Amino acid sequence: MTDPSLKRTALYDAHLALGARMVPFAGYEMPVQYKDGVLTEHRWTRDQAGLFDVSHMGQARLRGVAPLAAFEEVTPGDFIGLKPGKLRYSLLLNHKGGIIDDLMAGRPDDDGLYLVVNAGCKDRDFKWIANELAGQVKIERLEDHALLALQGPMAAAVLAGHIPAVADLDFMETTRLVAFGTDVIVSRSGYTGEDGFEISVPNAIAAEVWDLLLGDERVRPIGLGARDSLRLEAGLPLYGHDADETISPIEAGLTFAVSKRRRDAGDFPGYSRIKRELDGDLSRVRVGLRVLEGAPAREGAEITDASGAVVGKVTSGGFSPTLSTAIAMGLVPPALSLVGTPLSVIVRGKSQPVQVVAMPFIPHRYFRKS
Amino acid sequence: MFFTKDHEWIKVDGDVATVGISAYAAEQLGDVVFVEVPDLGKVLTVGDSLAVVESVKAASDVYAPVSGEVVEANGDLAAAPETVNADPEGAGWFAKLKIADASQLEGLMDLAAYDAFLASL
Missing domain, CATH: 3.30.1360.120 (Probable tRNA modification gtpase trme; domain 1)
Structure with missing residues (x-):
């Protein structure tokens, strides 16, 4: 085929x-x-x-x-x-x-x-x-x-x-x-x-x-x-899912890619928006979610707060073979982005508990000389 | 044992049918990491989603091959979803249905017909 x-x-x-x-x-x-x-x-x-x-x-x-x-x-x-x-x-x-x-x-x-x-x-x-x-x-x-x-x-x-x-x-x-x-x-x-x-x-x-x-x-x-x-x-973003043309580097959790010198100079595309976001006017940010119970939460699954209000969406997710549990990334308001925050995801109509966790989900093991 | 074109199998014992997915389907899905089985008492119409199997990459529906009420669900799969890969046509079953309309079995394939169907894919 x-x-x-x-x-x-x-x-x-x-x-x-x-x-x-x-x-x-x-x-x-x-x-x-x-x-x-x-x-x-x-x-x-x-x-x-x-x-x-x-x-x-x-x-x-x-x-x-x-x-x-x-x-x-x-x-x-x-x-x-x-x-x-x-x-x-x-x-x-x-x-x-x-x-x-x-x-x-x-x-x-x-x-x-x-x-x-x-x-x-x-x-x-x-x-x-x-x-x-x-x-x-x-x-x-x-x-x-x-x-x-x-x-x-x-x-x-x-x-x-x-x-x-x-x-x-x-x-x-x-x-x-x-x-x-x-x-x-x-x-x-x-x-x-x-x-x-x-x-x-x-x-x-x-x-x-x-x-x-x-x-x-x-x-x-x-x-x-x-x-x-x-x-x-x-914890690495997948383009087209965790980042796209509507998502800024700050929202995507990629602030490290905005260099200090360039911030001071304010000379890159979209600087005014990114400056505003860096100054705290941020509506959403990418977080890591650990699914505490239930099915893997895939891209598009709604994220809800304790009151059941929809506060964001999963941008990518699946099963972690290392942790033997489902994990996901999603965009939520900064106030709900702190590690430990309890949230829920809706999978096939069912609400499942998740928790905001630090990314990477498992430690990087890059080789560094010093 | 009968099979559907969606690769479910169904095994009939009196008026109760056990449902799972074929070895071919399990192989195609890859490593199963999560299974959602139906609640007891749920009444399904032929073609309804009976279970959901999730591989690392994606979720797939398992459809009811016949109409009926769920009289038993395989609770062991919650802790051991890999059973679906290890023994798809045995211990990896999803649910047992009380058959509502036995005439629906007539449209299903027997093993020889299913093998021929697989060969044609």
Whole structure:
């Protein structure tokens, strides 16, 4: 049942050979799970190392006379201060301060900025950046590159076996180096809350690198199902759900992505709204919810206060394999956002007790040198 | 044992029918992490939602293959939802219905017909 309009990554055949269940996702046919199933894949990534094909994401180079300064016109991040070898999480903002997408931007070398954006947003993102920064930058999309993520406590030991230099990378560092006989970009980053790497390689050698990494018994392939449950436990927002064009960085709980210098300068899109929100005029904020009893609360489920009044909605939710309970994220008024606040969610007409809890739901285990 | 095109199975003992989902359906759902079974005494019309099974990713309805009143529900699934994956056509049953209209059984598939149906998917 192949939809001919769906694109395939360079690893499509590798997924089929591993018995993956393929589903349409962001215009691609992607593996939602392999033979082990979502729960086992999730736990394997937390215990060992999981290998993900994230080649559907949008990779690009942003080049220009002053690409770092230019990029600040579309984001609230400090890119002028981004040192070579560093990677930064940031947000594309519309003129009202809503989030067009979240992204990674780094300097693996001196060749402008290396960008990775969400698959479902990439066409629009790159068009937006090109339009907003017309005359200042050129975007080269890296359609001929695959992106692999190796995540988990064993990821560093596994990858260092092939690329010794990665052992020296700190969390949120990125570098271009020669490996597997060609130029690759390796970043110490990911979307699971674990230590790990994202590796950009030419499509031509993607399957070879994939097989090489899977040849290590500590590594298993992980599908999009576990990718979602892993990021949920890690408290990381999923664009299109926990963040969108109507939601600001402050509402989304991403205030850390609005740099101090940029706040003082007030020179990013949507500054007036974001300033107001930072000053306390905030109507809703993203919180973590632990479902104390009942079914998983999925996106769209209403959140109610003690009186039964609807105070917000779940933006994403599911089952936490690590905590063996349902967890969710949702937007609620700040007065109801304190850890410990008792609330309820309505699932299939039934009210279930939940409690506001700190995010991440389980501690991050990023690698930090100091 | 009879099957529906929605992959429920139904096992009839006198005027009581036990309902679950087929091994195929359990495999397709993936890891079941939560099951909601119906309340005792609930009267269901054929096609009504009888139970909800939740995998890590999504919730799916299980439909009543025949009309009837719920006379027993599998309470063990609350603590052990994974039973639906481990033994879908046995211990992973959801509920027992007192059959209201036995003629509704006639439209269901037997095992051979269900296997042929699966092969056609």
